[in-house]
Amino acid sequence: MSRRAATLIFASVLILVLGMVGAFIPVPYVALRPGPTTNTLGQLGKTPLIQISGARTYPKSGHLNFVTVAYQGGPGNRIDLFTALRGWLDPDVAIVPEEAIFPKNVSTKKVEQENTEEMATSQEAATAAALHELHLPTTTTVVVDSVQQGLPAAGKLRPGDQIVAVDGTQIKQTPEVSAVIGKHKPGQTVKFTVRRAGKDSSVDVTTVASPDKSTPGKPVVGVVLREKFQFPVQVKISVGDVGGPSAGLMFSLGIYDKLTPQELTGGKFIAGTGTITPEGQVGPIGGIQQKMVAARHAGATVFLTPTQNCSDAVASAPKGLRLVRVDTMHGALQALGALRTGQGAVPACPSK
Structure with missing residues (x-):
């Protein structure tokens, strides 16, 4: 073998080894993937997700699912370059800078604590919004x-x-x-x-x-x-270790549905997302693409979408998932009524 050929082989092997080693170098990015989706009308294990005492409730068989985003990476547990590259090639995964999820000088534990607090606040706001729609004094x-x-x-x-x-x-x-x-x-x-x-x-x-x-x-x-x-009734919501405020809308609809005799879903598999205020205003959330994928994989055919998320949602909605635009809980109830009865307009996210 000539010296030149040997040099080329050695260089090629060295490049391959360096490339393989480099692929496993931690990088400051986080992979966002479709997470679990849970029916607010169903159970978490053997416990009803929404438990209400102090008022009559009605059994439900439909689906009003909230959706989540799972993340991989973060300070102290960074993903490697190979995982990031693979995520960039996967249309269902978003690779975002670490600081988008974990701000500088804020620990992972602090972020998780804030998410837990936001979840508790959203549950209280969802209860207030639902009781407001039912004209129950708060x-x-x-x-x-x-x-x-x-x-x-x-x-x-x-x-x-x-x-x-x-x-x-x-x-x-x-x-x-x-x-x-x-x-x-x-x-x-x-x-x-x-x-x-x-x-x-x-x-x-x-x-x-x-x-x-x-x-x-x-x-x-x-x-x-x-x-x-x-509140005039006691509402307890059990979600395990899920955090953040984005399930607020679906919690409020689940509470409302359990307190009224008619089923909101009309037999459809409804999923959705959105923050909620005590007055019933619906706000935007993050990870809309991953949440829609999770909903469709679970079987949802209708997805309640905050107006401010509509543009991104339309651009990446999975086939077979109908996007229904919502600004308020009251508007969501009207849209679900139109879907159930076939009467009235159903607000849709505008196409680009």
Whole structure:
């Protein structure tokens, strides 16, 4: 064998070895895949996914499925280059930068904790939205969720405090607090009426300019608020270790369906996604492509799609899956009624 041939063989082998080694180098990307899909009218193991006490419920046989996205990768458990390349070639998989799922300086544990909290919040909002549609009375209060250390509210307001009034204005929703504080300039005092351990007291807090660079000069006191609800019925939703807010719409429909005698689905396999507010507004979610694939694989023929996700959904909808556009829970109920009876218009995601 000539020296030149030997050199070429050695170089080729070296390139092959380096390529194989390089394929297993961890890369800062996350693979998003279709995840499990679960019927809100069904069971999780032997437990009904939605359990309601304090009101009559009705047995259901249809499907109102929420869908999820499974992810692979992340800090401390990165995927390798080969997995990323294979995902880029798979139309059902999305390869996204790690920071899109795990922001810098935020631990994986913190992200998972936030997802769990968002899931709990979405369940409460879904219950409020469903009971609102059923015209069942719900009492709403605003409470302190957390206090930011180093800002004026620290040491004055506590987690669990109910905000009864701000500067004499009675408070029913969290935006009302921000609206009153926003009328002040940094350095001015805001008077909070707080209910703590059943007793009302007045707490003065001085505003400061927001340390957030995206809102320079905005007056803040350093509290995170949330709305707390008192419902006339008790609703418990069991979803295991699923997190995030995107199942809100389907939870609200499942609760509504269980509390009404007629089945919403009309025998169809309905799946969908979307965040929900207590007032029933439906918001956009991430991973729409993977969620549609998961729904279709499970047998869904109709997919409830938030309006703001319609463009992406139309571009990648699986064959045989009808996209129904939704803005509100009320609109979703009307669309399901039209699908069930064949009467009335069914809003569709517009084609590009």
